[in-house]
Amino acid sequence: MKEIIIFFPIALLYAALKGTLFASIPLPDVPLLMVFYAAYRRPSVEGVLLAFVLGYMEDVLGGGIIGSASFALIAVFLAAHLLAKKVQFSTRGTRAGGAFAAVLIKGALVYTVIRLSNLTAHILTDVLIQAVVTAVFAPAILTLTARLALRLAPAPWKGDAS
């Protein structure tokens, strides 16, 4: 549980940095990577709650439609969790590819929620840029996340041997 709780202050720091120093620079979607990590390494109820909380936080701090990001992140968690039964996210390529797909899934779901709310959005380019940036940084961030989780929870998680 504590390895999940440690993600929360990291996500808060990420939100503060993104809102100030890096307001106009595309950053990798760190909360999404945390959820992705929790889904393929630790598919548990704590992971689902993490997805909900990080999504809710993103909606609140980003001024977005409350519920949209949490809905999308839970769906990403579920998709990664089910996919992890077939695919081992153990190489750089699969992690980058998985992160790329996860950003696209999140983007498509938030877009759908916006459209269902009778609003219009045209930011496909932004989603693609975010997906590329997240995919590039995903292997490094996921490795760091794994090391951090391992320090906090010495019990091996699924795929720790990789």
Next chain:
Amino acid sequence: MRISERKLSAFFKKHHTIFVSVALALYSLHLALTYQKDVPRGYIVRETLSVMVTPVERLILAVRGGAVGAWSRYVFLVGLTDENAELQRRILELQDENNRLKEEAASGRRLKDIFEYADAAPFNATAASVTAYGAGLWSRTVTINKGAAAGMDKDLAVITSSGVVGRVIEAGTRSSTVLLATDVRSAIDVFVERSRTKGVVEGNGEDGLILKYIRLDDDVSVGDRILTSGIAGVFPKGLVVGEVVRIEKSKDNFFKYIEVRPAANLATVEDVIVVTDTGFHSND
């Protein structure tokens, strides 16, 4: 009966992560799809997060200011010989002072503009500073350093001396969230200054605005200024929203598709005026 109950229990235990995921996803979807209903939501969470994040954001901005100064001094100092070290240091001090004075002058000019505008405006207003830009990919918001304790409230108009910025959507105790005019959820009743044609300006979700409900035979040209009509009651009448930059025929063959460039630079706005009066209703 017991066997089937046991089976059901085992099935739930085996797939409980999926069940919880689906339940929470549906709850989130419910929150999102009922968002526009006028129900205050997540106030405690918002307040808690605001209390946690705002000091960090202020610290980051302060550290950035200090680091930029220290770095510029360090870069200039590297490689200096002993003979001219003192002179160079003096030059640096003067440059530093000059930069600081320039920044203070710029800040002073901005604040002077803001206060002059606020004083001359026919409505009550208060100045505020932007402390953070919205981190969401799908939303355009900023956080300002004044909240309910300073009289902020939902749906107060936020402007600069250049034009409309947006409106307050959430007022916390010490900070507020402003929905920028460029957000897809923003809709402002406007009219074209030259021809008095009325329409609605909506955000395009990026850095621009779209003027909607202008019929093909309505008189609008590139370069026309768009002003607030004051009809909806949020914005006073006559504030500059932007300038028409592109006109096309829309797909429905009934309305024009008109792009508007915001008058205020919403991507870099630092100081704003919050109109504390409410209930502007034009009779036009």
